[in-house]
Amino acid sequence: MIRIVDGWKSYGDLQVLKGVSFEVGEQEVKVIFGPSGSGKSTLLRCINMLDPLDKGEVYLHEQNLIAPGVNPNMMRARIGMVFQHFNLFAHLKAIDNVSIGLRRVKKLPKEEARAKALEMLGRVKMAKWADHYPAQLSGGQQQRVGIARALSMKPDVILFDEPTSALDPELIGEVLQVMLDIAKSGTTMIVVTHEMGFAKAVASEMLFLDNGIIVERGTPQHFFVSPKSERVKHFLKQLDILYGSHKELLKRSNEEESK
Amino acid sequence: MFQVLPQPIEDILRVLEYWDHILAGFLTTMELYGGALVMGFFLGLLLALLRQYGGIILSRIATGYIEIIRGTPLLAQLFFIYFLPYSMNSILEAQGLSPIPIGKWNIQTDIIILDRIITYTIFDHRMLVGLLTLGLNSAAYQAEYIRGAIKSVGTGQLLAAQSLGMSRLAAIRHVVLPQALRRVIPAWSNEAAYLPKYTVVVFFIGVVDLFGEAHFIVANTFRTLTTYVFIALIFLALITIVSKALDFIHKRTSIPGV
Ligand SMILES: Nc1ncnc2c1ncn2[C@@H]1O[C@H](COP(=O)(O)OP(=O)(O)O)[C@@H](O)[C@H]1O
Numbered sequence: 001m002i003r004i005v006d007g008w009k010s011y012g013d014l015q016v017l018k019g020v021s022f023e024v025g026e027q028e029v030k031v032i033f034g035p036s037g038s039g040k041s042t043l044l045r046c047i048n049m050l051d052p053l054d055k056g057e058v059y060l061h062e063q064n065l066i067a068p069g070v071n072p073n074m075m076r077a078r079i080g081m082v083f084q085h086f087n088l089f090a091h092l093k094a095i096d097n098v099s100i101g102l103r104r105v106k107k108l109p110k111e112e113a114r115a116k117a118l119e120m121l122g123r124v125k126m127a128k129w130a131d132h133y134p135a136q137l138s139g140g141q142q143q144r145v146g147i148a149r150a151l152s153m154k155p156d157v158i159l160f161d162e163p164t165s166a167l168d169p170e171l172i173g174e175v176l177q178v179m180l181d182i183a184k185s186g187t188t189m190i191v192v193t194h195e196m197g198f199a200k201a202v203a204s205e206m207l208f209l210d211n212g213i214i215v216e217r218g219t220p221q222h223f224f225v226s227p228k229s230e231r232v233k234h235f236l237k238q239l240d241i242l243y244g245s246h247k248e249l250l251k252r253s254n255e256e257e258s259k
Numbered sequence: 260m261f262q263v264l265p266q267p268i269e270d271i272l273r274v275l276e277y278w279d280h281i282l283a284g285f286l287t288t289m290e291l292y293g294g295a296l297v298m299g300f301f302l303g304l305l306l307a308l309l310r311q312y313g314g315i316i317l318s319r320i321a322t323g324y325i326e327i328i329r330g331t332p333l334l335a336q337l338f339f340i341y342f343l344p345y346s347m348n349s350i351l352e353a354q355g356l357s358p359i360p361i362g363k364w365n366i367q368t369d370i371i372i373l374d375r376i377i378t379y380t381i382f383d384h385r386m387l388v389g390l391l392t393l394g395l396n397s398a399a400y401q402a403e404y405i406r407g408a409i410k411s412v413g414t415g416q417l418l419a420a421q422s423l424g425m426s427r428l429a430a431i432r433h434v435v436l437p438q439a440l441r442r443v444i445p446a447w448s449n450e451a452a453y454l455p456k457y458t459v460v461v462f463f464i465g466v467v468d469l470f471g472e473a474h475f476i477v478a479n480t481f482r483t484l485t486t487y488v489f490i491a492l493i494f495l496a497l498i499t500i501v502s503k504a505l506d507f508i509h510k511r512t513s514i515p516g517v
């Protein structure tokens with residue numbers, strides 16, 4: 001359904017994406033992970049054409065988004081995006097953050113847009129907070145509004161850029177729960193995340209991006225049981241130290257002690 | 260009743276006898292101030308947007324304009340604009356073309372209050388030059404304040420708006436500007452407080468503003484100090500009111516987190 005073919009992108013001398021290709025099918029959830037600076041955010045921005053690819057193509061329902069004559073604004077309305085730092089419109093209440101796309105892009109009348117926005121806020125369990133400004137909401141609440149904002153446009157696919165990595169640990173759960181719900185209701189998603197529990201629950205495939213290249217791809221099962229490349233093994237081990245059951249930490253501190 | 264008044268009070272009363280002149284001068288100053296502030300705002304907004312989002316060529320042009328205005332004396336700008344039509348006319352005449360009829364632009368009105376008739380020049384070519392100069396000058400300063408506010412809004416807001424399918428222009432209009440214009444008010448108050456004081460340069464091209472009327476009053480009464488202190492107090496009151504009003508607007512329009 002959405003397909004990126006041989007995507008290349010550089011900023012000045014820095015080659016960030018080096019020929020990335022993959023495809024996401026209808027109602028599929030793909031998880032992208034990899035070290036910081038490997039180009040994950042850049043990849044999502046390029047899919048959404050917020051940054052143009054230097055070389056390569058993006059297809060949405062077999063339509064080449066980069067072809068001349070294609071209106072990028074109209075295409076972007078069909079691709080939702082959820083940001084690491086939420087990027088809620090600071091001057092708008094939660095409800096208006098969600099309805100602004102309906103009003104200004106889909107040109108719905110005010111009341112209709114408001115009703116739909118309220119429904120979307122309900123889906124992320126934020127209806128009660130409709131009249132709060134972003135600054136009055138916790139990070140987890142802001143991110144749920146961000147998800148409702150993306151959902152409101154009924155996009156063909158939603159891109160998530162580390163949606164929980166800016167959150168305090170106790171707020172991650174509520175956002176992941178919402179993401180699980182919408183994944184299970186059949187939303188096509190490309191999710192950059194290091195939440196392996198989420199990946200395990202809904203990802204049909206995971207892509208490991210390092211240095212602008214997809215180094216390894218496979219099911220969650222594949223990565224957790226038998227990853228091939230050393231880089232992936234090393235990275236997953238570090239993740240386990242950061243997020244995991246602390247088995248690694250315990251082992252290490254035991255090793256230190258026994259020295 | 261008062262045979263002998265203390266000197267300062269006598270001075271003040273003597274100056275206040277010219278209240279019709281003070282009023283006419285005040286109206287002229289306010290017209291220049293208000294006109295230049297509004298013109299400066301819209302042109303400044305345009306310059307700020309061009310400088311921030313205009314691409315290489317337009318942003319260079321906007322930057323150049325802002326730097327030239329901010330780097331040259333206001334008085335030089337005033338004389339430049341004042342004498343420009345005259346030099347153009349001499350060129351036009353040399354070519355056998357009809358000159359720009361600058362002297363003919365003149366709208367006056369008589370305001371009658373109590374027993375006085377105030378002949379107020381709403382508009383003539385001197386006022387036009389004054390308004391243009393002050394407006395074009397203020398625009399450069401306002402542009403920089405507005406651009407600072409636009410930059411402080413951050414690119415994430417623009418990205419988020421575009422990710423919903425808004426065009427860049429719509430995103431700027433519906434997302435960036437509502438935030439930037441709220442944020443700019445405190446800095447913008449500076450310009451609103453500076454500008455009344457700069458309007459006095461029009462004295463040099465013969466516009467009789469508050470300052471010009473002060474000269475007239477001094478020439479007739481010889482109460483130099485009293486007159487100028489009085490005029491200064493009017494400026495002080497005006498600027499205080501404007502600052503307070505902007506503070507109030509800032510508070511009323513403020514949104515948590517913006
Ligand atoms: N707009 C940009 N201009 C210049 N360099 C950028 C820009 N965006 C990202 N980069 C660089 O590209 C590399 C990849 O960044 P990013 O895609 O954000 O990585 P990730 O999301 O995987 O951490 C980084 O080295 C970053 O500094």
Ligand SMILES: [Mg+2]
Pocket residue numbers: 040041042161162
């Ligand atoms: Mg990133």
